[in-house]
Amino acid sequence: MSVLLVPDGLAGERADVAAARMTGLTRSRLAALIAEGKVLLDGALVTKASQRVSPGQVFDIDLAERRSGVRPVRIDDMSIVYDDPDIVVVDKPAAVAAHPSLGWDGPDVVSGLAGAGFRITTSGAPERQGIVHRLDVGTSGLMVVAKSEHAYTMLKRAFRDRTVDKVYLALVQGHLDPLEGTIDAPIGRHPGSEWKFAVTADGRPSITHYEVIEMMRSACLVRVHLETGRTHQIRVHFAALHHPCVGDPLYGSDPKLAARLGLDRQWLHAAELGFVHPGSGEYVHFESEPPPDLTRALELLRD
Numbered sequence: 103m104s105v106l107l108v109p110d111g112l113a114g115e116r117a118d119v120a121a122a123r124m125t126g127l128t129r130s131r132l133a134a135l136i137a138e139g140k141v142l143l144d145g146a147l148v149t150k151a152s153q154r155v156s157p158g159q160v161f162d163i164d165l166a167e168r169r170s171g172v173r174p175v176r177i178d179d180m181s182i183v184y185d186d187p188d189i190v191v192v193d194k195p196a197a198v199a200a201h202p203s204l205g206w207d208g209p210d211v212v213s214g215l216a217g218a219g220f221r222i223t224t225s226g227a228p229e230r231q232g233i234v235h236r237l238d239v240g241t242s243g244l245m246v247v248a249k250s251e252h253a254y255t256m257l258k259r260a261f262r263d264r265t266v267d268k269v270y271l272a273l274v275q276g277h278l279d280p281l282e283g284t285i286d287a288p289i290g291r292h293p294g295s296e297w298k299f300a301v302t303a304d305g306r307p308s309i310t311h312y313e314v315i316e317m318m319r320s321a322c323l324v325r326v327h328l329e330t331g332r333t334h335q336i337r338v339h340f341a342a343l344h345h346p347c348v349g350d351p352l353y354g355s356d357p358k359l360a361a362r363l364g365l366d367r368q369w370l371h372a373a374e375l376g377f378v379h380p381g382s383g384e385y386v387h388f389e390s391e392p393p394p395d396l397t398r399a400l401e402l403l404r405d
Contacts, residue, residue, distance in 0.1 A: 105161070106121070106124045109351055111350075113157050114155070115154065117150070117152070118133050118151035118152075123351060123352065126199070126208075126297075135164070136148050136149070141164070174213055175210075177214035180193065180194060183388050187250060188248070188249055188253040189257070194237055194244070194245050194372075196240050196241065197240070198214065200236035211247065222248070234254060241371065242390075242396070244373070244390050245372070245375075246377070252380060256378075264330065266375070267377065268328045268331065271323065272326050272336055273323055273396070274321060274322060274324055274346065275345055278345055282314065283311075285339040287301045287305075287308060287339060288302060288304070289302070289334075290302035290306065298352060299334045299338050301338060307330060308330045308335055309328075309330050310329070310335060311326070320403070324340075337350055347369055347370050348399070363403065364398060369399060371392045372390065374388070
């Protein structure tokens with residue numbers, strides 16, 4: 103059972119929409135769970151997907167069934183940036199998970215690579231074969247997946263030792279001051295939500311470096327370099343500064359701004375990825391441009 107607190111940014115939303123935004127599940131999956139009597143709101147059964155929610159209400163969602171194994175799928179908008187016998191680098195679209203997981207019935211990188219005919223290392227859990235790092239479902243951009251046992255071992259070590267260069271572009275609300283700096287604040291599980299994280303005194307060390315590269319009227323575009331790689335790190339750190347990522351109601355963004363920009367996910371993109379190649383020993387670097395939904399949002403803000 104997953105317990106989720108409705109944030110202010112989802113006030114007045116339909117139950118299926120709010121729960122989908124909070125869990126990463128599709129609206130159709132939430133509608134099915136509601137029809138099966140597996141969704142409660144403040145202890146009462148949700149009988150209609152169109153029921154409206156209020157901030158502070160609590161969802162109880164039964165996600166007891168587990169997806170097992172890897173089911174090959176075709177993901178047309180997931181592009182292959184680089185491929186050799188050791189690694190494959192993909193440009194992951196939003197609404198695609200890194201790997202199959204509990205409660206997620208949408209596409210994922212592992213299944214997409216299997217569907218495209220790629221043979222991935224058997225290292226790791228069965229549903230996470232070859233996965234050495236992850237991106238949130240709602241975050242687009244670069245991911246490297248290991249194809250050989252040696253690559254898996256070397257890349258896991260590189261991410262653990264923080265020798266991988268990870269650069270993101272983020273659009274955050276308001277104007278950051280100072281224009282560049284470092285956020286050094288531990289991150290742990292949010293005390294009121296299974297799906298949310300927060301800056302906590304007993305959290306894991308988390309370091310985010312940032313530089314504002316463009317100012318707009320109601321937001322700024324930021325280049326972010328991650329020193330650590332905690333779940334939701336960028337989203338949590340900027341929310342803690344009261345500058346959440348645009349389009350991220352889970353962490354306090356303005357839903358009206360997101361609607362005006364046509365965003366249904368956080369404005370966050372993994373733009374650069376660099377590391378020592380596990381086979382050749384040479385440094386390799388890859389870049390990715392933000393996809394159309396993010397560039398359209400920028401153009402609207404600039405206008």
